[in-house]
Amino acid sequence: MSGWPEDIETKAGQLIAAFSERGLMVATAESCTGGLIAGALTEIPGSSSVIDRGFVTYSNDAKIQMLGVDPATLDAHGAVSRQTAIEMVRGALSHSKADMAVAVTGIAGPGGGSEEKPVGLVHLAAASRGGNVLHREMRYGEIGRDAVRMATVRTALIMLEETSEN
Template sequence: MTEKTLRQLSHQLGEALGQLGATVTTVESCTGGWIAKVITDVSGSSAWFERGFVTYSNEAKHQMIGVDNGTLETHGAVSEAVVREMAQGALFAASADYAIAVSGIAGPNGGSEEKPVGTVWFGFSSKLDGTVARHQLFDGDRDAVRRQATEYALQTLWEEFLKNKLDTV
């Protein structure tokens, strides 16, 4: 995966969101704003990118987008329950039509037997289609895990939420 691939995905999302008259927001932990950066590399993205949240700490997840402290304590930041709350909270906080949430362990430290380095959870939320969560285990160093997570997030929003909607416009 290359910068070119990320650019192409961002352009594709932008065109689709523009045609749908929709907006997207991001809430990122392990990617540290990389998804928002790639999206805003597209000229004119202010028409469809609402805002991005970088919620690296648990406190930021709670304060900025309302992730419940009990959910964080019970499941941990890298979990299906937390990314669902992240996506829903960002969707509400940004008043956007779609939200992408990501939380993971990019490494090289922080992994465990249960959640090894490369574990990333994604949440996708839509005002019309609800919220779904996806889990991936990526290989490579910190940069590779973050890059793969960024690509996966953009590709999944396109494939699972936007692609079919364009057929009905």
């Protein structure tokens, strides 16, 4: 069907079917994945009944303007942080009609890492309206830019599934 790895395509298909059946809408807020999560979901026929919108907020200005991330959060913790991922997912919900959202921010590499925030570090957050916010800090390592981005898509899809179960 597509150029997506089979496991991603399968999980995306399961999510679209389950969310469609339950009448749930989804939004994504993506930095390091650049829209790949929304891309994986919209690859599935019938996704138009589930996907409300996707925000690609690669720059800090985009995170502030499109999602309402507080500049003080970015100054204090940086774009790649638990706090920023949580503000991104909350912003995706408040700036959409979605019932649930997922947000990701990380360092895909090959450059841009530091000792404190190495290449392969990704913070993900998922939330539903009125529900708890899930957060995960993933350290995929220096496995290559494409591999970090695909691993992030996999984790994001799992987190969406977990959020829908709450």
